[in-house]
Amino acid sequence: MKRAVRLSPERQSPMLGSMQRASDPTDLLQDALNESAGGFVELRWHKKTTRGLSVEKGRVDTATASEHSGVGVRVLESGTFGFASTDRLEKGAILRAIGEARTAARASARARRERVPDLPRVALARGRFDAPGVDATLARPIEAALEMLLEVERGARASSSRVTSASTGYAEIYEEKGIVTSDGAKVWTRTVRPEFRVIAVAASGGEMQRGAEAVGVTGGWECLFDGRSANELGEKAAKQAVDLLDAGYPEGGRTRVLLSPALVGLLTHEAVGHTVEADFVASGSCAAGRLGTRVASDLVTLCDSGASEYHAGAGGTMAVDDEGVLAGRTTVIENGFLRSYLHDRESAARSGVAPTGNARAWEYDDEPLIRMRNTYIAPGTSTLEEMIAGVSDGYLLDGASNGQADANGEFMFGTREAYRIVNGKKGPLMRGVNISGSAFDVLQTVDAVGRDFRWDLGSGHCGKGQPAKVDAGGPWLSCEVVLGGRKS
């Protein structure tokens, strides 16, 4: 039975006043930049406002609103970058930070062997870019989210006597950035990224199992629950926890699997995406020196995009990166051939190509790093039913948990649910396991690509020294991996 979330208008109030103030900071940044000495200077004002709620067993554990704002300053001096920051949006403080960044660059220049080349001349962003959903999300009272969390958590706990505990969480990151560079960027962007998660724990006979569902988007509330309502996600998490109590373990070994869009997202992000980040490539990742060569089956086309391709709301959507470069779409693998790496301005200059808009910083006092945005495998032509029918002995895997990959392309990621497939027939639920493989080897084994596309990695963060909101997804995919089963 579906439950509707009830809102109580009389309890809603306009809240958290400073969070809704927004004014273009770029003129002030430009003034400061004009007064600084010559050379390359990049100023990035970044205000990050977060609202977060979490509920467990009817109790509110977190009800927070926080703001973190300031100006990050990067200069290119003596052939190297220096970075400093100030928490004040004032001309004097920004000029002092520019001075500190120059001092840092000069102090470190002796340790730099290879000087940073002139940054590539590109059309840098100017103007204002607002992602969808900003105003509507900011206007929504936090009480609405709190009522939803309490109701979904209560519902998950009530769904079965075997559910012993449930928790729900809502987080919303609102960001304003003003970026001004000495070579022409002058842009103000606003983005909002809400996310929702629900976890249920079921117990029986001294054993516990956990079910979890999470969604995260770039956009508004309607976008967040576009695919499934909060109550549906809660019901699914509770059912998963209960069902897993009675599920067996898959057998380990190398096997053919059908990966769900969430797991395809993990594969594209962890196993391929990181290895084509130009800084990893320079350090000798498995993608180094392989441009133009075959790295995957010809059924595989893999892209990273600042836009939300195929379906609205991808969690890593951004119009402009943190160097002021427009964030377009990069085709990384085209019909099996490696075509491009992901670049910031420095790596693009070294490689003699255009930057791809992948420079991102988590907060004002973080420097931009090469990061993914929305990474995906383009849809093919098969239905899921056709793909299941095509497997004689293997598994269908769904539900992404964590994932990691090394520079050599060896990846590991966790799955929540597994179903044995024998002679084209899907069997009962089994417990999720971790899978492993070598990225390009696995992509070479792809023999079918589904036609239905989904973004499914918009909640949580990617870590690379700094967190980043990204998304990843794709269609169902048939490939071969190593499964870490219980019995071998």
Add this chain to the structure above:
Amino acid sequence: MSGTALGRAAVKDGATTREHEDRLLSACEALVGLALRAGAHEAEAFATRAEKSSASFEKGDLKLAHVDEGSSIGLRVFRDARLGFSATNQFDLESLEQVARNAVALATASPADPANRLPDVQRLEMLAPLVHPGLARLGIEEAVDYGHALVTRAQKHDARISVDGANSSVSRVAQAIHTSRGVRATESDAMVSLSISGMAIQGTDVGGFHYASDAVRDPARIEASLAALVDDFAGTAVGNLGAESARGSYQGLVLFSPDALLDLFVAPVLGAASAIAVQRGRSALGKRLGERIGAPGFSIHDRPHDVDLAGAGSFDREGQPTRDFALLEDGWLRGWLYNGYAAAVENRLSTGHARGGARSVPSLGTHAIHVAAGSGGTREAILATLGKGLLVQRFSGSVDPASGDFSGVAKSSRWVEGGRVVAPVRETLLSGNAYQLLARIVSLGSRAERVDGGARAPWALVDGVNVTAG
């Protein structure tokens, strides 16, 4: 107090450690006052100031020199036992007033919980100052020097080493807390942190990725730490070259490094020992207090006064005193970890395990974990006990906190035969149940090693682990 006066808490002006602490404490006192005036019944303000100089290296060359300083202040309020929290890095009066209004508004919207109350004052036994005078003088030039030394030593170790990233930083942190119940404390800390990551490359063979890190407070120990760190990293990275599949899948003995032992077996126990997890029915160990859940000799303590470890400190995130805590002794489960909230649920005292920074509600966790050494001797002696099987240096995977089921990849692993390492191994998956395997720890090394500057643990030989060759 004027906004200007508060604003100075965030200004870099060459002030002493004590002056920074005093400024943070003044800001906390002011914010608690604002919160009470805004309608809070109880209020706790926690503030931090961090000053950091760091150098990052990529592919063996300097990437960026970074100097930074900033402050944050967080406010937790209770109003009719309802929780609200707000934080900012802006210390002007207008911003702090907004923080107070936000926190009270959130509390007004939240449901009541009788355990929502602040802890009372407990007497603190302050550690000797954690900021070494020699470290207080270090800055960006030294950070660059340490990073450069990391890279050059690794490259000298073996020309096949490719340094993916190296980072060095000098950081100084001050913190202060003030609550409407009278808790009032400050402390400062300073550390040099070092890390290096990458792999060895020989022709088309890209060896498995490895990393190592450390953090030290005493400047006299930096050089030795740096040397040990690089030698561990480089030796392991070169050893990862020429990896092959494990020579067979099996269920049985696996030798885990201190790092892997902490990730795979200790971390789940710490999560399950959270009193909140127990109170809410999601701890797999919830009904096993007083039982022997681990093998004889397996002991886990939290030692927040071990100043050689990064998490050392005199008080926790709620201003409660930290102290040695026995979680597991000789395999026996001795107690749960409490922060103020969990303690209030049971009407008892906190064990000083509130964790977190100024930007979030206090959570619950440990400070400086010690896993006791055993009698298994050196790593070589335990290898002899293993005889044939897998040695795991890092675990890359997940442990389900509810069930204890784990599954993941053995990283930088080695195949052992005749009690000796015979080959590096790749694409090997491990699985099992962490809670069940605690009782199957066969042997613990005779030395507890520092892990990433934040914990101590020995090598451990564990039986019953599923190993799947790729």
